[in-house]
Amino acid sequence: MRRFEQSIDRTILEGTYIVARLDGHGFSRLTEKEWSLEKPFDIRFHEAMTATLKHLMLCGFHTMYGYTQSDEISLLFHLDEDRFGRKERKLISILSAEASVAFSTHIGHMAVFDCRLVPLPNIDYVIDYFRWRQEDSHRNSLNAHCYWLFRKEGISASNVQKRIAGLSIEERNELLFSHGINYNDLPMWQRRGIGAYFIDKEKVGYNPVTKAQNVCVRRSLFVENELPIGEEYADFIQSLIKKNSHARQ
Ligand SMILES: Nc1nc2c(ncn2[C@@H]2O[C@H](COP(=O)(O)OP(=O)(O)O)[C@@H](O)[C@H]2O)c(=O)[nH]1
Ligand SMILES: [Mg+2]
Structure with missing residues (x-):
């Protein structure tokens, strides 16, 4: 089967x-x-x-x-x-x-x-x-x-x-x-139309055990309501792909 x-x-x-x-x-x-x-x-x-x-x-x-x-x-x-x-x-x-x-x-x-x-x-x-x-x-x-x-x-x-x-x-x-x-x-x-992609945001936190501030990076989904067109849109997509080829979710 x-x-x-x-x-x-x-x-x-x-x-x-x-x-x-x-x-x-x-x-x-x-x-x-x-x-x-x-x-x-x-x-x-x-x-x-x-x-x-x-x-x-x-x-x-x-x-x-x-x-x-x-x-x-x-x-x-x-x-x-x-x-x-x-x-x-x-x-x-x-x-x-x-x-x-x-x-x-x-x-x-x-x-x-x-x-x-x-x-x-x-x-x-x-x-x-x-x-x-x-x-x-x-x-x-x-x-x-x-x-x-x-x-x-x-x-x-x-x-x-x-x-x-x-x-x-x-x-x-x-x-x-x-x-x-x-x-x-x-x-x-x-x-x-509109686009969406992930952005990294730094967030400052406080560790109560070590009593120290720490910075962590949070990924969040961003909605772009004002997309460029033509060649500018091509550059926008290209830089997004390049950025993502280094970062893993
Ligand atoms: N009333 C309304 N219709 C929409 C909106 N967005 C898309 N549509 C309709 O959704 C349909 C999508 O087209 P298409 O996928 O080719 O048709 P389908 O094969 O019948 O799904 C079109 O008839 C659009 O007019 C909207 O915001 N309001
Ligand atoms: Mg349809």
């Missing part, structure tokens, strides 16, 4: 960066029809995603960076992550379960996340990956604001799609501007 059970076991090769991307399953319908949320973006939804991201980074894996935009989360694992022997199906099933439970608990509705693993051979690909997701965030949020602008005017979903399909980024910006929305003034979490 073991041979059957293990016949589709795969492991992610050592020395390869692992990124896991979790995505809310069927969230277009749930966010539009089932849950009463502000459209296109709702701070309560975003807070539930941030809480889920934090949970994923604190639930026993060795992660170095987490990123969330819309209904998706990307997690970058430390190169020496060896939980479950880097078995693909264990990582996928545990991560999607952890995300689903954390998000459902926070938002108060049952919700499910899928998960895929993206093995990346070097730092350059990791940087490209995160730039790609951030650019996706920009495209999606611009699209969502244009879409809901018309939907709120009572235009049907299919007609809205026809009206905005084929518009360039500039034209979408102008469309919003002509309706009193300056895209660049919208909250950064909507336009760029």
